[in-house]
Amino acid sequence: MPVKHFYLPFEKKKGFSYGAESIERLSEYEKYQLSFHPERPKYLDYLAVFDNAEECLQNDRHGSCLIQTHRAELHRDGASWPVMLIGQQSGPTSNFAELTRIMQDQAESVRWNQGMPTPAAFEKAIEAIAIAEREGRTIITVIDTAGADPTEESEAGGIAWKIGRCMQALAEATVPTISVIINRGCSGGAIALTGCDAVLAMEYSTYLVISPEACSSILFRTRDKANLAAEISQITSKEGFGNGIVDELIPEPAGPAHRFPGEALESFREVVGRQIEAFGKAPAESIQKRRIERWQKIGQWATTTEEEISRYEKRVSNFIPKPEKNHFIARHKRCRNEHNRNILDPVLYTKLLADNFVCDTCGFRYTRLTAHDYIDLLLDENSFTEHPETRYIVDRDILNFPEYTDKLGEAREKNGMTTAVITGDGTIEGNEVVLCATSFGFLGGSFCMSTGEKVWRAARIAIDKRRPLIIQAAGGGARMHEGCSSMVSIPKIHLAISLVEQAGLPVITIVTDPTLGGVAIGFGSRGIRIFEHNAGNIGFSGKRVIEQYTGKKTSKEFQTTGWLQSKGFVDMVAHPLELKCKISAIIKNSVEIPEHQEG
Secondary structure (H helix, E strand, O other), X not given: OOOOOOOOHHHHOOOOOOOHHHHHOOOHHHHHHHHOOOOOOOHHHHHHHOEEEEEEOOOOOXXXXXXXXXXXXXXXXXXXEEEEEEEEOOOOOOOHHHXXXXXXXXXXXXXXXXXXXXXXXXXXXXXXXXXXXXXOOEEEEEEEEOOOOOOHHHHHXXXXXXXXXXXXXXXXXXXXXXXXXXXXXXXXXXXXXXXXXXXXEEOOOEEEOOOHHHHHHHHHOOHHHHXXXXXXXXXXXXXXXXXXXXXXXXXXXXXXXXXXXXXXXXXXXXXXXXXXXXXXXXXXXXHHHHHHHHHOOOXXXXXXXXXXXXXXXXXXXXXXXXXOOOOEEOOOOOOEOOXXXXXXXXXXXXXXXXXXXXXXXXXXXXXXXXXXXXXXXXXXXXXXXEOHXXXXXXXXXXXXXXXXXXXXXXXXXXXXXXXXXXXXXXXXXXXXXXXXXXXXXXXXXXXXXXXXXXXXXXXXXXXXXXXXXXXXXXXXXXXXXXXXXXXXXXXXXXXXXXXHHHOOOOEXXXXXXXXXXXXXXXXXXXXXXXXXOOOOXXXXXXXXXXXXXXXXXXXXXXXXXXXXXXXXXXXXXXXXXXHHHHHHHHHHHOOOOOHHHOO
């Protein structure tokens, strides 16, 4: 006889009830488990809230079913509001007995891909956003995901760029956009569709940048401290509301939605309906203004003083200079050829420089350049002036994350910078530009709230001064030390970059090694992109994460500029020494035509 219901361990404990007090006593990890209980209503269950729901864009591509799209209407107080629903369906059903039966079919199990959307799913979302704009429909995204698919196949399908395109499309949408986190909203899979005009969340949902298990593994070198990781990361929707990244909580008044689905759906209908009505009654021309006002408030940071900066500020360079006495430099110690033989002979400097400091025998990168190096490579000599508007912004430890404050202090001393990003004005062959440069050495260049704010302000400066915006991208993802607030700053910079482009100014992004995760789906996916010659580690999920998940090695040239070029994602490549000339040519070709000369 099939099991009709699933019970989490804490649900079986004597004395546990589904009342608010009982749930409040749960550990943070148990609250996380509750948020993706297999019987919590899924996107397709919430269709009952809407009227005349009609599926669109259905296809059989792998993973496409993880995002489903419907035209629908919501009737409220005698009015009918047309909507486009873009919902993440993390599994085939919330009926546990039926789920157990379906997932015994290997083909069905593969089809649902463990609830993780693929490039095909994000493509569907992008197309649905375009349809909604053409038809004047309010966009409702429904979030329920463990994260985007971490496989080589998805990287080959350009998943990083598809996620970035989702955020860009929402940032530029000409209709209102509302996002609702119904269960678990994790990592890039969630942020792809939460860059909206309002973000709502069911009372017992979670919103997080990284799973507690993965966070524990990175922080404590073990997955056994997942509860502590969940606690310090503040992943519940209530904490998201407190941190200003969720606009409104949708009550689960009778108790958790998996036990009281009817009441949860009715609560969803009331709150979402009120939001749709409010946006629908507002003047269409106010959409962008309200969007800008919302996103410029996102993020938290502290400020420092000139005296404090003077204690650590210095120019730091990782560029390997030409040897003074001979033409060779020592080979790195672990170099091995295809036959696994250790190679010891020195390396010709001119050859290493031509290969952008990458070993042509084993692919080892000898150095990663700093923000100061890129300032020197890109700008005319002594032309850079840091923006006073961004100079004093420093990272803020809003979660009291273990050792974060100490790590920030060490990073400032090591890199001579206040944060991972420095912005300022300069010239490129006489052309005035605004530059944002990143140092990977500053906590891996990870995307964080200060990065979002600095790029936002730099974009506004570019618009005010009518200058091209140049962004040098480097980083290993969103910064877990700031929890979901770091990730939520990514849609913020998508809006900022879109505003620069809408002002008729070029945005040029230099994609360097590494550009992964939040950095890749953020500014790494935008503008006129120049991929650095022989760069590697470019995409969404890192090589190690993919190999651990799939249990197999990635291909030899995986995530390099050459590999991405073979997949059709690279239009332009330049060696670091050629970047200045390449960017200058782009700027000259992008010069605005005076109004009297148009046509």
